[in-house]
Every structure is written in structure tokens, then in C-alpha cells.
Amino acid sequence: MPIALEIISPEKLLLARDVDMVVIPGTEGDIGVLPGHSKLITGLRGGLVDIYEKNQVTDRFFVSGGFAEITESRIAVLADEIVPQADLDAGKAAEALAQAKAAYEAVNQNDTDAYREASDKLISAQAMVDAIAPGKAEK
Amino acid sequence: MPSLKSLRNRINSVKSTRKITSAMKMVAAAKLRRAQAQAEAARPYACRMGEMLAALAASEAGNPNASPLLVGNGKSQTHLLVAVTADRGLAGAFNANIVKTIRAKVKALEAEGKTVKVFALGRKGNDALRLEMKDKIVGTKNFVGKKGAGFADAEAVALELVRGFKAGEYDVVTLVYNHFQNVMVQKPTEQPLIPAAQPTANDNEMEHNYEVEPDDGSLLERLLPRNLAVQIYAALLDNNAGFYAAQMTAMDSATRNAGEMIKKLTLSYNRARQANITTELIEIIAGAQAV
Structure with missing residues (x-):
């Protein structure tokens, strides 16, 4: 039995189809979602969304963060920013990482909101760099 | 009676005006279609986001420590109005309607003794409002020269609003924008942003599982600013579609008016020409008889 997957960015519905399994990068760790998963709402950290069909990864997307809503029969991934892994650009990723690092170091650690945001950005940028280097991001 | 030459000049000038307005109408129609498609494409995200927020907000009902973004900070002294207008004109009363709504709202709120601040999103609104309420405008942003507003722009605005709210610069935030009902009707709409809808006891019945x-x-802490950005983005897209619809309608009637004008001018031009010929004939006949 397949599970209905929707990947949605703020600008448009990116993908909607039935798949066998999805692995998403939750804030508390990666989550593999199979049909019949218990109802769950989770935040996402930066990382790769893997789509499995017939025990093989058919599509791989990089998300910079967002949310996912999971019910028994469907999963909706609300991504802040999403790109197919193949389209990631190493140069841009390195640049984003450098920017995030600078912002992280500049931020006032006592300002919890700004600090959390900067560290989220840093994690996401690091994940983007990792997602490009083959082998490194594989589990 | 104006001379033949001046009439001819006017006809030509109105004709070229008509060419411009009808071209603008076509461009607006094409852009309207794209803007509508864009607004349509953004709907699934907003829709799911709303569902998730509703589920989470319901569980926060009655929680005294609920996020202030959701339930407000307990005050309603300072209001911030976010006026969404287009960056360009030539769209009939589109921008003027928002300015009018803002003006009325400011008056009503001030009559209640509240302090009012305005954030002008869009160039035309800022141009119109800064003349009369310069001291009230706390910020402005426009997208002149850009290809419409992207989600990142909406997010930047949302972050700015959250920052101001947390710093206590205002207690209530309301979004005022033109809702695109159909091509003929764009309705100025007010939408509360902060606090987001107060969860009621009624919601508790459908408490999520x-x-x-x-x-x-x-999670709410992350979801709420995000939701703000989504709402602003939706309003910007709505505003964009409405703007092109308004421009299309305005240019359509301008084209029609120019056509009528040309008809009238051509009529008087032909009359003047005939009158000229008749006088000339009379002069020739009178001259021949005199010989």
C-alpha cells in the first residue's frame, strides 16, 4: 500500500504522488515514513528528503527546513526552500555556509531568538554542503 | 471653431494615446493570467499551514503561557496597519481604495484613543500616505524594478513585524490589502495578523490527536512567524493579481473613451472641412458673377 506524498514550497506544489516510503530530516532525527504511520507533526532541519519506491531511492530533494504533517495515509512536507539534490550548486552552497558562519559568529548569544535562528541557518547551510559531497551524507 | 490643422493634431494625439492604452490593456491581461496562476500555486502551502496551525492552536486554548504571537500580549494600545498597495499606478481606484481604507481606519482607531502606526508595503501607498501621516509611517518596502514579490520578500517583512512586536513597538497588527474577487471587483480587506485567531473553547472539541x-x-514558536510570512505572501499575490485586473479594466475603459473622443473629433473635423469647401465655393461663384 503506497502513501500519498506532497512536497510543497511556499511558491508552489512541487510534487504529489504515491510512493512507498519517505525519509525526512526531522528536528529530532531522521524519520522514515511508511504507510500507516501514526499521526505526527514535526519540524524539519536542513537535510535530504529521500523518496523510496520498490526499495530504491527514486528522488532526492534538499530542504533547508520546514514542517511535515503525517497521517496514516499521507505525508505533507512544507519546505522553506527545496531543490532536487542534483541541482544543488557547490559554489553557492559554500557561499551560503560562509555567510551563515559569519552571521552565527556575529550574533549576540544572549538574544535567544536570533541565536537559535542563526544556528538553524548554519546547520541548514552545513547540510547543504554535505548533501552535495557524495558519500558524506549517506548513512 | 478650431482650425483644421489643430483638429487634425488632436485626432492624431488621441489616436496614439489609444494605441498605448490598448497595448497596456493587453500586457495587463497577460500579466493578470500569470499572477492568478501564481496565487493559485501558492494556495496548497497556505492551506496545509492553516490546518497545522489550527490543530496546534487548539491545544493551546486556555494556556496562559501561549505564544504572544498567537493570543496577543494582552494590550491593544498601539495598532500597526500594514497597507499593501501596488508599486505602479494607472489602475483606476485600486491604490486609492487602500489609502482611503487606511485613512478611515486611522481615524476610527484614534477616536478610540489608540496609537496608530502604518507600514506601507508598496510604493504607491507610501507616496500617498507620507504626505498626511508622515510621523505614523514606521516602515516601507517596495518591489520596484523586481519581477513581483517573492516569498523571501514576504518573509523579510514578517521578520521585521515579529521583531517590532517583540520589542513592544506595537500590540496589534492588521493587514489591509485588496482582495481579488474577480476581474471587476477588488475589495479592500482587513486581516488580523497579530494576534492570530484566538483559540476558543469550541476548538477544543476537535482537539488534534x-x-x-x-x-x-x-513548534508553534517556529510555525507562527512562518505563518505570518505565508499570509503576507498570499496578500502580496492577491494584491498583484488585483492590480493587473484593475489596470486591465482601467485601460479598457480608457481605450473606449479614446475611441469615442476620436469619433467626436473626426465629426467636427469633417464639418469644418465641409464648411471650408462651401465658403470657398461661394467665394468662387460670387467672384464669377461679379465679372
């Missing part, structure tokens, strides 16, 4: 990771509170 989701597991939540990491937990309700911290």
Missing part, C-alpha cells in the same frame, strides 16, 4: 515533535510550544 497528532504527536508533535519537538513539542507543541516550540
